[in-house]
Amino acid sequence: MKSILSRFFNHDPLPNISIMGLEGAGKTTLLYKLSKSRKVIDTFPTIGLHIQTSTIQPCTRFTARVADAGGCGRMYSLVRYAMLEAPVVALVWVVDVNDTDQLSYSVDELERLLFADFDKGGQGFAPSIPIMVLANKVDLHPSQQILGKIRSEFEKLLKNRHWAFFETSSIATPWPEASGLEAAFTWLNEAVAPPKIETLTEAKKKPVEDVLSDMRSPAALSAKLESWLSKAEEDPVTAEHLLNQFEALDLPSWDHYTHLRLAYILLLKYGRRVGKDKIFDGFKDYIDKSGKVHGKSFHMTMTYFWVQMVHLGVAGMQGLLESHTLQAADANEEEDPNPSPLDDFAHFLAVNSYLVDGQLWADYYSKEVLMSPEAKQGVQFPDIKKLPDVLYPTKTEKVRIGENNGMCTASMMA
Numbered sequence: 001m002k003s004i005l006s007r008f009f010n011h012d013p014l015p016n017i018s019i020m021g022l023e024g025a026g027k028t029t030l031l032y033k034l035s036k037s038r039k040v041i042d043t044f045p046t047i048g049l050h051i052q053t054s055t056i057q058p059c060t061r062f063t064a065r066v067a068d069a070g071g072c073g074r075m076y077s078l079v080r081y082a083m084l085e086a087p088v089v090a091l092v093w094v095v096d097v098n099d100t101d102q103l104s105y106s107v108d109e110l111e112r113l114l115f116a117d118f119d120k121g122g123q124g125f126a127p128s129i130p131i132m133v134l135a136n137k138v139d140l141h142p143s144q145q146i147l148g149k150i151r152s153e154f155e156k157l158l159k160n161r162h163w164a165f166f167e168t169s170s171i172a173t174p175w176p177e178a179s180g181l182e183a184a185f186t187w188l189n190e191a192v193a194p195p196k197i198e199t200l201t202e203a204k205k206k207p208v209e210d211v212l213s214d215m216r217s218p219a220a221l222s223a224k225l226e227s228w229l230s231k232a233e234e235d236p237v238t239a240e241h242l243l244n245q246f247e248a249l250d251l252p253s254w255d256h257y258t259h260l261r262l263a264y265i266l267l268l269k270y271g272r273r274v275g276k277d278k279i280f281d282g283f284k285d286y287i288d289k290s291g292k293v294h295g296k297s298f299h300m301t302m303t304y305f306w307v308q309m310v311h312l313g314v315a316g317m318q319g320l321l322e323s324h325t326l327q328a329a330d331a332n333e334e335e336d337p338n339p340s341p342l343d344d345f346a347h348f349l350a351v352n353s354y355l356v357d358g359q360l361w362a363d364y365y366s367k368e369v370l371m372s373p374e375a376k377q378g379v380q381f382p383d384i385k386k387l388p389d390v391l392y393p394t395k396t397e398k399v400r401i402g403e404n405n406g407m408c409t410a411s412m413m414a
């Protein structure tokens with residue numbers, strides 16, 4: 001077996017994403033849908049391991065080797081082969097919503113897989129890898145009760161892991177809006193740390209704190225910044241359009257990038273007092289009412305923290321905003337060659353690169369304080385370091401942000 005399978009592996013450093021689940025759940029159809037051609041094809045039950053190297057759309061962070069293992073009871077040995085060459089950086093577990101008789105079997109299989117000690121070499125899934133459960137074939141209109149049950153069964157197994165649950169269909173139209181896959185893979189794109197070339201055995205030995213600090217390393221954050229800058233430069237959605245989508249509870253994704261962009265636009269457009277209220281009320285509404293945010297609830301202190309951090313950057317943009325207004329007046333209604341600051345999120349990110357670090361809060365708050373129920377319900381003060389003060393313009397202060405990762409020094413009016 002190894003000699004046949006090893007022909008698929010070119011000893012390149014591409015990381016693996018494993019797509020797994022019971023027989024007939026829709027793994028191969030999904031794999032084709034994620035490939036560039038995005039075709040829906042007639043599938044046969046997969047025998048063995050189907051490996052495809054593709055840039056997962058819209059999971060743009062990297063090109064990955066996707067391993068789709070046939071759900072015919074031999075997955076474990078197949079996965080082991082997939083993992084011999086490169087670490088598995090994410091696991092996508094596909095569940096057929098129409099096959100509820102097999103639900104507990106599906107949960108049990110995932111549990112066996114996660115805890116399996118892959119014999120020689122002891123390679124298994126690192127405890128920190130993101131796991132995405134897809135309740136697939138929702139075009140067959142399962143009831144909310146069934147979807148809720150599927151979700152809660154997986155939640156029992158995965159509650160202490162980095163995981164998310166999405167309702168998807170590979171064949172629903174219009175594509176991709178109706179598929180749920182864009183939101184799902186956008187989450188995965190954020191959840192997966194930039195690929196590192198290390199053996200899985202090494203990764204497995206590391207405690208969770210070390211894995212987190214790897215995610216905050218200068219190399220990891222620079223890679224993230226670069227991918228965000230390209231995204232921001234090419235983003236066809238204007239600030240105005242994004243706000244409309246936000247108000248209509250219909251954003252294409254709900255991730256750290258989108259949160260920051262919304263906060264930036266709202267603070268710049270409305271100023272701190274009104275902008276802050278719009279962020280708090282809007283984010284809470286979006287989480288409660290959009291039906292697009294899964295497994296999360298509104299977190300007061302976390303929101304306050306990011307408002308503060310974004311406002312710090314916005315304060316430094318005031319000069320640009322004024323010069324843009326003056327230039328526009330000078331141009332006497334001729335078209336301004338520079339984009340409006342509201343639409344220049346790339347510029348904002350480039351100047352305030354500390355914002356890409358999704359764990360920035362850890363420099364200010366201990367996990368115990370930030371994750372407490374009190375911090376969720378009301379704003380709590382940090383217990384490690386005082387937050388930068390952006391409220392009272394009394395003196396110019398140099399604030400060092402992101403000391404842990406050396407990303408940048410931000411200057412602000414405080």
Ligand SMILES: Nc1nc2c(ncn2[C@@H]2O[C@H](COP(=O)(O)OP(=O)(O)OP(=O)(O)O)[C@@H](O)[C@H]2O)c(=O)[nH]1
Pocket residue numbers: 021022023024025026027028029030043044045046047069070071072136137138139140168169170171172
């Ligand atoms: N209605 C619906 N059918 C789907 C969807 N995805 C896959 N299917 C159908 O489900 C059947 C099984 O799909 P596959 O992609 O072959 O399933 P698999 O998980 O790869 O199966 P094995 O290779 O046997 O493990 C096929 O008839 C697909 O057309 C979906 O989103 N909606």
Ligand SMILES: [Mg+2]
Pocket residue numbers: 027028029043044045046068069070071
């Ligand atoms: Mg298959």
